[in-house]
Each structure stands twice: as structure tokens, then as C-alpha cells.
Amino acid sequence: MTHTRSPKTFTLGLAAGLALAGALAPAGAAAQPAAVPAKGGGPTYADLADLADPADLVIRAEVRRQALLKPERAPNVRPGYGRLYVEARTTALIAGNAPIGESIRYLVDVPLDEDGDPPRLKREEVILFARPGGRPGEIQLVAPGAQLLWSEPLEARLRPILAELSAPDAPPSVTGVRDVLSMPGNLAGESETQMFLNTNGQGPVSITVVRRPNMAPVWGVSWTEIVDQAARPPARDTLAWYRIACFLPRELPAEANIAQDARSRAQAAEDFAFVRQSIGACPRNRN
Template identity: 80%
Template sequence: MTHTRSLNSLCAAVLGGLALACSIPASAQPAAPSGPGAGPTYADLADLADPADLVIRAEVRRQAQLKPERAPNVRPGYGRLYIEARTVSLIAGNAPIGESIRYLVDVPLDEDGDPPKLKRQEVVLFARTGGRPGEIQLIAPTAQLRWSESLEARLRPILAELAAPDAPPSVTGVRDILSMQGNLAGESETQMFLDTEGDGPVSITVVRRPNMAPVWGVSWTEIVDQAARPPSRDTLAWYRIACFLPQELPREANIAQDSASRYQAAEDFAFVRQSLGPCHRNRN
């Protein structure tokens, strides 16, 4: 009990200047996993890795649960921990970090209101540098995963794609979509242009030919390429589109003039959405 009180006091002293300041807005909190023991999906890992400046493998050395008055906006059933950990390795990031790090994390509590015992466990942290040496700030209140070889093996290709010079930009919506009828019955071509962060070019083309299955592809350059192909599932290109396109085509994005072309554009948008498949998340 004395040890816990002293560690809580240390948290109050050390974390007074931390960006989290022992308080995380409720709006920033991701939902709990969808089922007992549900592991992170590709989209979960990409959601965490994309905004993180640092991805750290660490071993927990000490933990202390903050009192409720020092941890506002924690979701029901969760508690906020102050953690002291040893850096095992820097999986990704350029900022220098020391052997010892400190941070805050929200964890689920058991039925007695107790947090899990994390001491000596290895974890993966998705973070930014904090305000003081040795302090880091998680990019979300629960941006800590239990480390395993399989988790790191799944994570590294995502980090490599994110760091690539030609990494696909973040898609934010549909700017325009236009369907044009061909000379033959059942022939059409639909082009949709997507909005992205930084205005990087992204376009999707759907081509229909009589008595043939429709084909589509995505181009990440200024050139609209009919030879483009759909992205493979569980890749960064797939994630950018499948996880951020709206479920329904925005009416204002459909710039076709006649009703038949507008209908075809909406049908082709739905076809692309179905082809991409669902973007499953366990963290939400």
C-alpha cells in the first residue's frame, strides 16, 4: 500500500507537465474490443500506426492506478494507469527515447474494479514524445497492445508501407463521380475522384462491357488508368479506400446529368464498396 501511494505521488509530480496531464477527452477514446479476447485487425493496427510518431516495444516495470479525481473522462469499466517501463526496442520512429519511459494508459478493470497486473509484460506503444525527457503520450487512451512475435510481424509491413515515399494518401471522401454510357448496350465507364489529405490524386475506374463481368481499379497518380487493378485486401491501399469511403455515395458528388448515368454511377459505387469488403475493426 505504501508503494502504491508513493507511485501515485510520483505520477502527480512527474506527469503534471505531460501533454495528457492525467486527463484524456472522452471523445478521443476508442471503443472496447468487440468480444472477449478479440485481437486487433489490420484496420486496428493501421489506425494506431498511422498517426504515431513512435512505435515502441517496452517492458512494464511499475504501474499505479490514478484516483478518479485525477483521471476524468475515463470510460465506464476502465481505469487510468501511470506506467514506468523499460524500452526494449524502437520499432518505428526517429525521435530519440531513453531506456526508461513513462506514460498514461487506460485499461479495462475486472469485476472488482482492479486493473490487470502488467508488471514484466511486454507491450507495444503507439505514441508521440511528451513534454519532458522520458515521457511519451499515447496517440489514444488505449494505444497499448500486448507484444508478441506475431503481432510485431503483422505490424512491420504496415509501418514499412506508411514510411514509403509513394505511400497512398489518406482518403477523406468522394469529390466527383461521373458515369458515361458507351456505344453498345450495357457498355459504360464510371470514373470517381476521391478527396485526400494533401490533395494527392486518387481515382477509381469501373468499366462494363456487354456479356462480361465489370472490372475496376484504383490509380494513385494523375493519370486515370483503365488498366489499374483493385488493391489487395489488408494492404495500405485497401485500407485507405475500404475504411474511409462512405457507405453510400453522396448525392452531391454524382455529377452525371441524365438519370440513367446517375443510376449507373451509384450502382458502380456500390459495386466497388462490395468488392472491397468490410473494414473490420475490433477497437472501433
């Protein structure tokens, strides 16, 4: 294939490229709460965790060849973006145990410039978040744009996330709030609220908020069957923080508040809001 300066589209000369374009559409990311814009343009902890969590393979690769697909071969591409067919050389398998070859092929959506041209990625090193494709040498990105330009600092930030995700005691994914019950104590101003969260079946998660007279409320997360009053909030930019901050609803669902009297229901809602405020926002820079 002959490259010309700033090509707008290519007709792929490789049968493998045509097959990949026709049969391998990038998978969409899982539904997530609305992103909170982050300061700065680089990927946040949540951005990296969003990509790493569903990925079977995290690959460092060098781009060898790229081709911008014609619009008819690139359905569902958002405005201002184009879909590239990319051939790359594997530099390293950062995470995953599926076999991959030295040469890989994939599709990725990239922003176009004002002339409708994609970035020139040849010889650039990238990090890919992917699953094995349908044919040897093919991979499927976990999201249309699940490709990041590699840098040593970026890989250094990514590796602890991958280590947490692969740990035997990794915090499970939170999918919602099951039940919240607030119970008053024996003294005025004393209460305990327990929140039981839904997960993807990997294990229980509960949050406890304890209030005592003349003391600031304390809360913590338990990742076992035992509700632990000694549990503490997760540290920011950890997998446990990500599971709570990025997937806990903004407000307590009314159907999850199982307290019977109005006072206890109000306390449960207040404690949920307290936890939500304490855990903080989940900033993301990726759209």
C-alpha cells in the same frame, strides 16, 4: 511506492507522475467509420493501421511500474475502464526517429475487472503507439488505449504495415468522395464510371469502373494524376485496401454524383455500391 494486492487506486508519490497526469491526457483517435466486428479477439489489420498511421513512435517496452489514477485525475475515461500512469523501460524503437530514453512514462486507459482493478502489467512487454510528450521521458499515446501486449507474431504483423506507411509512394489517406461521373459507351450495356476521392493533401486517388457487354464489370484504383483503366483492386490487408475499405462512405453522397441525366446518375450509384461490396468490410476489434 509500496504495492499492495489488487489496489484500486494509488496516490502517486512522484512529482513527474502528477505532472503527467495533470498535463498529458491521451489524444483521441481520428474519427472513423463505424467498426465492423471482426471474428476473433486479436487486433485486425485495420486496428493496427489505425494505431500506426498517426504514431510518430512505435515502441516496444517493458512495464516497470503502474499506478491507477484516482477518478478526479482521470477525466473522460469510459465506463469500465481506468487510467494508468505507467513507467516502462524501452526495449526497442520499432519505428520513428525521435529520440527517446531508456525510461519512459505515459498514461493509458485499460479495462477494469469486476472488482475495479486494472490488469497487472509489471514485467509485461508492450507495444506503444505514441508521440513525444511535453517533458523528457514522457510520451503521449495516439489513443487512450494505444498499448498492445507484445508478442513476436504481433510484431511480425505490424512491421509490414509500418514499412508501407513509411514508403515514399505510400497511398494517401482518403477523407471522402469529391466527384463521381458515369458516362455511357457506344454499345448497349457499356459504361465507364470515374470516382475522384478527397485525400489529406498527399496526392490524388481515383477509382474507375468499366462495364462492357456480356462481361463482368471491372474496377481498379489509381494513385496518380492519370486515370488508369488498367488499374486493379488493391489486395486485402494492404495499406491501399485499408485506405479504401475503411474510409470510403457506405453510400455515394448525392452531392458527389455530378452526372446530369437520371440514367447516368443511377449507374454511378450502382457502380459505387459495386466497389463498396467488392472491397469488403473493414473489420475492427478495438473499440
